[in-house]
Amino acid sequence: MKNMWFSLIFLGLLFSFLNGKPEIVMNVLFYDLEKSIQLILSLIPVMAFWTGLMNIVEKTNILDRFSSLLRPLVRFLFSDLQNDVKAVNAILITLAANMFGIGNSATAFGIRAMQEMQRSNANKKTANNAMCMFLIINVSSIQLISINVIKLRADSGSLAPTEIILPTLIATTFSTLVAIIFAKYYERKSQ
């Protein structure tokens, strides 16, 4: 990440000069960084709301029953977690929130799940296998229907804005499976 971050900035600075537009740096500093505070201001209430509701759910223990149903799958994907019920619950909720895209709740649940996994992580600075798997599944996109894409298609005058739902499902299932296979491969390789 360190190298990636540095390279993006280095290339950005270099090209802003090569293209004769050094004022770009100033623009990014003022306009785009302001967007990041807007982003966080919109995240604070949403995250607080969902972790608040989540806390109610946790106090009822209903999730423990639900997650025991999915235990075989969880044991395969997140073998480090063993019987850490709280972490497994948080992971399952994040994945469900992602699939259905419920009220921008995914980030709140995702961070919650990371905190649960961090409790049993041996090296607090290094991601364990379960964390890597969790992130990899998340970034491979498991959303069932992308409302935004359908809306933009409809707005641009598509005759069948929803016809991409099935192809998207197939593509995202494929890419998630590829992601899991490679995650497992690197997991074994690093042992």
Next chain:
Amino acid sequence: MNVSDIILPLLIAAILFYGIGKRVDVYSAFVEGAIEGAKSAVKIFPYILAIVFAINLFIQSGAEDFLVSILQPITSVIGFPTELLSLSIVKPLSGSGSMGVFQSILENFGADSYIGRSASVLMGSSETIFYTTAVYFGAVGISNYRYTIKVGLISHIASIIAALVICNFMF
């Protein structure tokens, strides 16, 4: 109205009623949880700031256009549609950026063209890798991500290939 509009009120009602039924002090539990959520939201701000700065600078300075122009000869040899190159590069970096690129693809080629459909599928089948990874790991103070980004990019490439192949067969 979409699915999540219906799920949301039902979900909130179900959680509150179930909580009350189980004799949970729902108000205290909500506030207690919300404090934790608000704290982590504030804690991820520097990570968001860092990633937004780097990515916006990269895209707006023209560095991204340059990357597209050097990759173009390579991708055209293997028959990859160059119209999708920019989207393929921006998508793992920035959600709002890729929405912009996607919109211009729809305007230029039409949503019902091969390019338009492949772009739509690609939009729905991959995620902003760097942002999500930085925020999730940042929130718990992890600095060594191991193979996460590498596998995220492999999965992104898989979704590009899947989008092209599937749109070719299905339409």
